[in-house]
Amino acid sequence: MTIRQTVLICQHLMILGLLSCDEGKTAESPENTWETYSIEPPSGDVLDLLNESPLLYPIKECRPVESIDGNVPEDAVTLSDDGQEEVCVWENTTGHAPEGLTFTQVADCSKVFTQAPSWFVEPAQMFPSDASILEDESYASESSWVRDEIRGSGCACCHASSVGSGHTSGFDVDAPQVWTDSFQNYQLAMISGMYDEHRYFGILDPEENHGFSRDDTMFPTTDPERMKSFFLSELERRNARQADFDEAERVLKSFFSRLFEEPTECVAPWTGIENGKIIWNDEGAARQIYVLQDDTETPGFPPTEDTPDGTVWALYVNPDAEPIASGQIEVGEVPPGTTQRIPADGSPPVLEDGVTYRLFATPDFQLIRQINCTFVHNNSTSQ
Secondary structure, three states: HHHHHHHHHHHHHHHHOEEEEEOOOOOOOOOOOOOOOOOOOHHHHHHHHHHHOOOOOOEEEEEEHOOOOOOOOOHOEEEOOOOOEEEEEOOOOEEEOOOOHHHHHHHHHHHHHHHOOOOOOOOOOOOOOOOOHHHHHHHHHHHHHHHHHHEOOOHHHHHHHHHHOOEEEEOOOOOOOOOHHOOOHHHHHHOOOOOOOHHOOOOOOHOOOOOEEEEOOOEEEEOOHHHHHHHHHHHHHOOOOEEEEEEHHHHHHOOOHHOOOOOOEEEOOHHHHHHHHEEEOOOOOOOEEEEEEOOOOOOOOOOOOOOOOOEEEEEEEOOOOOEEEOOOEEEOOOOOEEEEEEEOOOOOOOOOOOOOEEEEEOOOOOOOOOOOEEEOOOOOOOO
C-alpha cells in the first residue's frame, strides 16, 4: 500500500465514502433495483493507476470536436493553433464538460483517479426511500437535473457508473430509483454547500469551466441555488437531525484542519536547513517542496490552491520520478525529474537576508507534512 493510499483512507473515507466507476443501468431504468444492482471493483490498468500513481497534476486538455461522440455546444468550441475546432476541459474533480455532455465524452479520468481515494467501497442503499416519489414530476425533474450536472463533472469518474470510467465507489448518481439513497444524511449536508470548507477542494473560474461553478456547492453547477435547494430538500424529506449537520461540519473541518496547522521553528539538525540542504526528522520523502513567506496560506489542492500568494519557491517531483528524501536538495535547486512551478520563469528564488520564511514539504498534495517550520534567511542560528 502506498503512502497516498494509507493517508487518504483516513481522510476521504470520512468525507464522502468516495470512489470507483462501472458502466451500468441508469437510475431511471425500471429494471434497475437495489436487489439487482451491483458494481464491480476496479481492475486492470485502472486499478494499477489507482494503487501506484502519485497525484497527476490537473491540466486543461483539448480534443478535436470531430472525435467527440456527442453534440458539443457552439460556445464551447475553440480553435487550436492550427485552426482545428476543439473542446477543452480541465481534467480534475472540479472540471466540467460543456452542458449536455458527460465528463468521459470529452475528458479522461486518469488524472481524476489520482486526486481522490484509491480504494473501492461498493455503493449501497443508505436510506430507504419509497420509489413512488419518482412519480412526482417536479421531484423527478429536479433529481434528473442534478444527476446530469454531476455526470458532466470530474466527480462522475468516481460517482456515476453510467459514464463507464471503470471505477465507481462510495455513492453512485446512477444508483437505482432514488439515487440519493446511496448517500448518508451527513454526506448530503456536506455536498449541499452549506459549509464553506468545501471551497478548499479548489474552484475553477466558470469562464474556464464552461460556465460551471462550485463556489456555492460541492459539485460544479450552472445554477448553485437550484442544486443547493435540491440537497437541502432531500435532508428535509429524510427528517435529518441536528447530529447529521454537526457530523457534516465536523468531518469537513477535520479534513482541512491541516491547512491551518501552525508551523514550528526550524531547529537544525532535526528540521530546517543544515549545510545548505533542506532536512526533516523523518525517513519519508517529499514530492512537493516549498519556501513560503512567513504569513502565506498553506498550499492545498492543485491547480488552484497549491501555489498561494506568497509562494517564493515551489518544486514538484515529476510523477515518474522518485520523491526527494531529507538532506538531498538545496533551496533553489532543480534536480533531474523535478519541475519548478514558482518562480514560473525558471529563475532561482530570491530570499532576503534576515527575513523569516517557511519551509514546507509533503509526500503528495494535501497529505501529511514532512516539514512545516520557519527559518531566518542567513541567520547563523538557523543555518
